[in-house]
Amino acid sequence: MIRKTFAAAGLLTLDVRLAAGSIAVDAQQTGEAEAEVEVEPLDDAARALVDQVVVERRGDVLALEVPEQRFAAGRGRRFAVRARVPAGTNLRARVAAADLRAAGTLGSCELKSASGDVRLAQVGGPLRVATASGDVTVESVADRADVNTASGDVRVGEVAGVARVHVVSGDVTIGAAAAALDVKSVSGDQRLRSVAASVEAKSVSGEVEIAVRPGLDVWLELRSLSGDTRSELDAAEGPAGRGEVVEIRAKTVSGDIRVSRAAGLAGAAAGAGAEVAG
Numbered sequence: 001m002i003r004k005t006f007a008a009a010g011l012l013t014l015d016v017r018l019a020a021g022s023i024a025v026d027a028q029q030t031g032e033a034e035a036e037v038e039v040e041p042l043d044d045a046a047r048a049l050v051d052q053v054v055v056e057r058r059g060d061v062l063a064l065e066v067p068e069q070r071f072a073a074g075r076g077r078r079f080a081v082r083a084r085v086p087a088g089t090n091l092r093a094r095v096a097a098a099d100l101r102a103a104g105t106l107g108s109c110e111l112k113s114a115s116g117d118v119r120l121a122q123v124g125g126p127l128r129v130a131t132a133s134g135d136v137t138v139e140s141v142a143d144r145a146d147v148n149t150a151s152g153d154v155r156v157g158e159v160a161g162v163a164r165v166h167v168v169s170g171d172v173t174i175g176a177a178a179a180a181l182d183v184k185s186v187s188g189d190q191r192l193r194s195v196a197a198s199v200e201a202k203s204v205s206g207e208v209e210i211a212v213r214p215g216l217d218v219w220l221e222l223r224s225l226s227g228d229t230r231s232e233l234d235a236a237e238g239p240a241g242r243g244e245v246v247e248i249r250a251k252t253v254s255g256d257i258r259v260s261r262a263a264g265l266a267g268a269a270a271g272a273g274a275e276v277a278g
Contacts, residue, residue, distance in 0.1 A: 001050075002037075002050065011088070012061075012090070013089070014035070014064075014089055016093040016094070019066060019098070021042055023098055023101070025083045027089050027102060028103065029087040033086065035083065037084075039081055043078050049067060064081060088105060088124060089107055092110045093110075093111045095114070107123075108127070108143070109123050114132050118131065119138075121138075121139050121140075122139060122140050123145075126146075126161070127141045127144070128145075129147045129148070131152060135153045135170075136153070136155070137154075140156075140158040141156065144163065144179075145161065147165045150169070158178075159176070159178070164183075165183045165184075168186045169186060172190045173193070176193065177194065177197065180198045181199045181200070184203070185202075186204045188203070190210075192208075192211065194211055196246070201250040202250075203251075208252060208256070208257045210257075211259075211260050211263075212262060213262050217244075220233070222257050223250070223257075224255065226254045228256045228257070229250075229257045230257070
């Protein structure tokens with residue numbers, strides 16, 4: 001077991017490189033200007049290599065690194081990483097096969113994973129996630145979001161900035177989006193529960209459901225080769241002049257498309273929050 005404590009005055013970035021195991025980050029506001037990192041080996045192969053693990057502070061970066069050989073194929077060499085850091089800490093992580101959980105409020109997040117689920121609470125800065133196989137669940141993002149996954153579901157409760165979500169095989173659920181959305185999927189469904197800006201949604205065989213916040217003028221372009229398209233919005237000859245027109249472009253090959261009015265921001269966020277926390 002490795003346990004180290006560092007002074008954490010000022011903005012800090014936690015940078016983790018881990019092959020297999022788990023990462024748990026607690027970014028709660030504690031009132032203490034310090035950060036603590038624990039690294040626990042979970043099997044004999046990991047225990048044999050624990051002395052090679054590096055945990056050190058480099059300027060404003062708190063780095064945790066394992067030997068590069070641990071990214072090689074093979075069983076064992078699993079570690080459990082636990083970090084307690086001040087709220088607002090930035091997070092960078094590169095993992096091969098490890099789940100990542102974060103509680104509290106992080107700053108910016110940049111995560112790369114070959115296999116492993118990602119579950120985050122609040123992200124106060126930009127979010128970038130790329131994973132080959134794993135679910136991505138985020139309660140809220142206060143900035144822009146960019147999520148790519150080949151096989152895995154994506155669930156975001158709220159996002160304030162421009163969001164780009166691309167998946168191959170997996171469902172996408174976004175509760176409340178304040179800025180433009182770009183969502184693409186091959187075989188997964190898309191549920192965009194409360195949008196307030198332009199949307200471009202494309203799917204091959206998945207269904208697309210888009211709900212627009214009340215009071216917004218909407219321009220629609222809905223196309224499906226063999227699926228049904230349906231709009232539950234009131235038809236009008238032109239904008240009502242209440243502000244910027246929200247442009248909704250949705251396209252599928254065999255999936256249905258449905259556009260409706262959202263029940264309201266609070267309801268959409270609450271509904272998505274139940275999924276995110278589940």
